[in-house]
Amino acid sequence: MSSVSDLDPDSLTPLYEQLATVLREEIDAGRITSRLPSETSLVQQYGVSRGTVRRAVALLIDVGYAQVSRGRGTFVTKR
Amino acid sequence: MSSVSDLDPDSLTPLYEQLATVLREEIDAGRITSRLPSETSLVQQYGVSRGTVRRAVALLIDVGYAQVSRGRGTFVTKR
DNA sequence: GTACATTTGTTCGTATGTATA
DNA sequence: GTATACATACGAACAAATGTA
Numbered sequence: 207m208s209s210v211s212d213l214d215p216d217s218l219t220p221l222y223e224q225l226a227t228v229l230r231e232e233i234d235a236g237r238i239t240s241r242l243p244s245e246t247s248l249v250q251q252y253g254v255s256r257g258t259v260r261r262a263v264a265l266l267i268d269v270g271y272a273q274v275s276r277g278r279g280t281f282v283t284k285r
Numbered sequence: 286m287s288s289v290s291d292l293d294p295d296s297l298t299p300l301y302e303q304l305a306t307v308l309r310e311e312i313d314a315g316r317i318t319s320r321l322p323s324e325t326s327l328v329q330q331y332g333v334s335r336g337t338v339r340r341a342v343a344l345l346i347d348v349g350y351a352q353v354s355r356g357r358g359t360f361v362t363k364r
Numbered sequence: 365g366t367a368c369a370t371t372t373g374t375t376c377g378t379a380t381g382t383a384t385a
Numbered sequence: 386g387t388a389t390a391c392a393t394a395c396g397a398a399c400a401a402a403t404g405t406a
Binding site: 339355 | 374375376377
């Protein structure tokens with residue numbers, strides 16, 4: 207895992223946008239279902255900071271891909 | 286809001302100085318008490334970057350108008 | 365009922381790169 | 386070249402909600 211399409215720190219596209227795109231693809235492909243990994247997990251998986259993870263997830267929420275429940279986790283929105 | 290005395294990007298006075306002055310006036314007038322808005326709030330309220338906010342607040346701290354507590358916030362110094 | 369771990373939410377501290385005057 | 390200003394990114398500390406033992 208954390209396969210080919212990892213993030214590119216040298217890209218002109220910000221890391222949080224790159225990560226949001228990756229996560230959206232994972233959801234679309236059905237590789238992430240029902241629940242997103244915790245922020246801490248995503249930090250480890252993608253080698254970025256928590257702030258970057260949170261910004262990426264915020265973008266997913268904006269486009270209706272996820273909902274957050276404090277203390278429980280972040281859940282993929284049924285589509 | 287973000288009322289009358291907003292900041293003027295075209296002024297010769299740097300934005301961070303303008304903001305420091307505004308905040309000091311708010312404190313003196315009693316419109317800001319006990320706690321300053323978070324840096325993020327000030328960013329939104331005044332339409333400047335976080336660095337500019339931090340520089341302004343640093344000036345307030347220099348003159349004894351505020352104290353910072355990491356993770357909690359910035360507090361108006363009792364006078 | 366309490367204590368603990370997990371998870372998200374908020375806030376400040378710092379560094380770097382870019383653009384502009 | 387210098388100072389200002391913005392955006393991105395990482396780190397750390399603190400807070401609150403949740404679930405479980």
